[in-house]
Amino acid sequence: MSTQTQIKVFIPLLSTLGTYSCTISYVGELRRAIWNEESASLRDYGGRLLPHQISLRSLVYPVPLEPENTLRKRVVDSARGNQWADAKDGAEVPPGWRDPQNVHVYLYVDLGPTMQAAERLCDKLWGKDLSVILEEISDNGNTWKYVPKKHIDSLNMADLGYPDDHGLLVREEYDVAWRGFNYDTAKSKGQGGVIVTGQPGIGKTCFLYSLLFRLLSKGTPVSLQLAPYVIVFRDDGVSRHSQEAEPDYLPTGTWALSDAGRLDEKHCPAYKDAAGRRKAWIIQTTSPLENRWREWKKQYTAVMFVMKGFSAEEITALGKVQGLDASVLLHYYEKWGSSARTCTLLARDPAEEHHHAIAVNKAADAFVRRPLPDITFDAIQVSHILFAVRPEVNEDKGGRRVPVAEMASEHIREIVSCAAAGAEAQKRIEFFRTISTQPAFKGFARDMFKGFVLSWLYAGSNLEPLRCFATGQPILEIPACGKEKTTFFGSKNGLTNVKWDELPLCLLPTVKNFPTADAIVITDKSIITIQATVSYKHKAKGTGFTKIEKLISSHVTRDKWFHVFVTDDDDVAASLLNQDLPEVPEDVVIYSAVFDIGRSAVTRENMKAFNEKRLEFTDQQPPAEMVWRSTSREGLQGIW
DSSP: OOSEEEEEEEEEEETTTTEEEEEEOOTTTTHHHHHOTTOOOHHHHHHHOOGGGSOTTSEEEEEESOOHHHHHHHHHHHHHHTTSSEEEEOSOOOTTSOBTTEEEEEEEEEOHHHHHHHHHHHHHHTTSOGGGTOEEEEETTEEEEEEOHHHHHHTTGGGGTOOOSSOEEEOHHHHHHHHHHHHHHHHHTTOSEEEEEESTTSSHHHHHHHHHHHHHHHTOOEEEEETTEEEEEETTEEEEEETTSOGGGSOTTEEEEEEGGGSOSSOOHHHHHHHHTTOEEEEEEOOSOGGGTHHHHHHTTOEEEEEOOOOHHHHHHHHHHHTOOHHHHHHHHHHHOSOHHHHHHHHHOTTHHHHHHHHHHHHHHHHHHSOGGGOOOOIIIIIHHHEEEEEOSOGGGTGGGSEEEEESOHHHHHHHHHHHHHSOHHHHHHHHHHHHHSGGGHHHHHHHHHHHHHHHHHHOTTSOOEEEBOTTSOOEEEOOOOGGGEEEESSGGGGTTOOTTSSSEEEEEOSTTOSSOSEEEEOSSEEEEEEEOOSSOOOOOHHHHHHHHHHHTTTOOOSEEEEEEEESOHHHHHHHHHSOOTTSOTTEEEEEEEOOTTTSOOOHHHHHHHHHHHHTSSOOOOOOOOOEETTSSSGGGGTO
16 A cells, blocks of 8 residues: 555535635545545545535635635645645646536645554454464463564554564463453443553553454454544544544444553543443553543443553563563562563663662652651552552452552562661651551551561660560560671571570571561570560460470570560550460460660661671562552552
């Protein structure tokens, strides 16, 4: 197909008015007249049109009776002024197109790269099997389909808004969504639509293009919003229309695709109108930012589909599709979370990690400084940096239609804890109290509190000891041993280099779920096992005491063994002290202590040093279990 199309503009003479009435139509509306072999000319085509059949995007205007050259220039300037295309005047009027009553103006209209790409894509896929663009990759027994970069480039997908310069991995999530959307479409009889949301950077926009490919392959009418236009694919070809226009150009049953991530504040008016008329089924990809979707979800009964983040296996597959080192991608995935955009960016340019780390630390500081109820959802500063969004796993609680937020990685949890340690005392207390009272944040509050206690033990011997109490017992003091006298261990072999005669000393287990103790402090008089908790009840397993005794018995003999519950509140301390603990050996005395994180001398540097040292001895932990369901009154708004 030529990139330039000759449009024949027929101008009838209205002698009674003494004017010419000129009708110019954009190539999208008249493509059948221009390219259909059965239509000899636009003159014939125009003669068959009734006035009400002319598209609203046609321009009808009167011009004075004037010389032909002047008239031709006026028509061309008008076409350019209306931004239909890059129009220019044709060289000659062909024979047979001139008569005493009619003047014919020829315009050459350049379709532009967007329409060229749309035509090429439609020709490639309409009604054809997707195998013409799909290939397969395999890794560790898993197989994925993908659209190679060579097809993305040959189809000029960048001119249709495709967001990446690489191939498209067809995630399992895309297949799940496709099946669900077909069910929802049938159930609603084509009214309304679906809001596709989830963690920014996990391929929601790429999903929109995979959906476009599927629909073209099925021969299903589909439109793609590329503001300020809408590109329509149908069985008779491709056309472009203003997103402000009436949606008459959309066939009933059209799948209307839109990416809110690249829009201004307002959505496509034509889509909303078409949905109201039950002509179109809208699929909108968007961030969890509520003002992107809440209004039209309510008005047009759209359903929510929350997309899962990338799995480790998918990140590996993505590396193959994009030619990146899988081990490098996995490193960033575990460190910074499941945003594929972030992982691939850092894998291509490791120097960017410094800037990303700065952004994460700034976001963590802001998150700590502002009281939680006042924090607003900021998709740029917070959501995709600190938190990951996933669907609710429990179908009884909404499943795919309920977004749940969790901290993106263990490393980010530590950064937030360090930010709390770096805040002034009152702000630190406010932040901790706020997250402690939120059911969804209790897991993080527990781990953050434990991090403060262990960082205090590791920080230095110049800190004041922690005073512990028990009914009918003398006050017990736990010393802060300092990093020189602290040993991290994962097994008995890890205690080989401990200097047992340099007391006090602290032993910190790095094994996940080590029973009974988060820390072991040994003084010249006693063994002190410590459990840090914010719960009113906490178990102390007998097997843990037995294991600890076996670990240290060959090095330490003490007549006294104290077990201390360290918590954040006097009432909690009393409850822990008075609970029934049948598995605790009779010769172990139970104490409790209140550790005030606001008044503690733990600094950001102390906690950072503790975390760095601990990570030398432990494997990376899975993402946090800190969640927030959007079914609450505040919803996701409450986090941000």
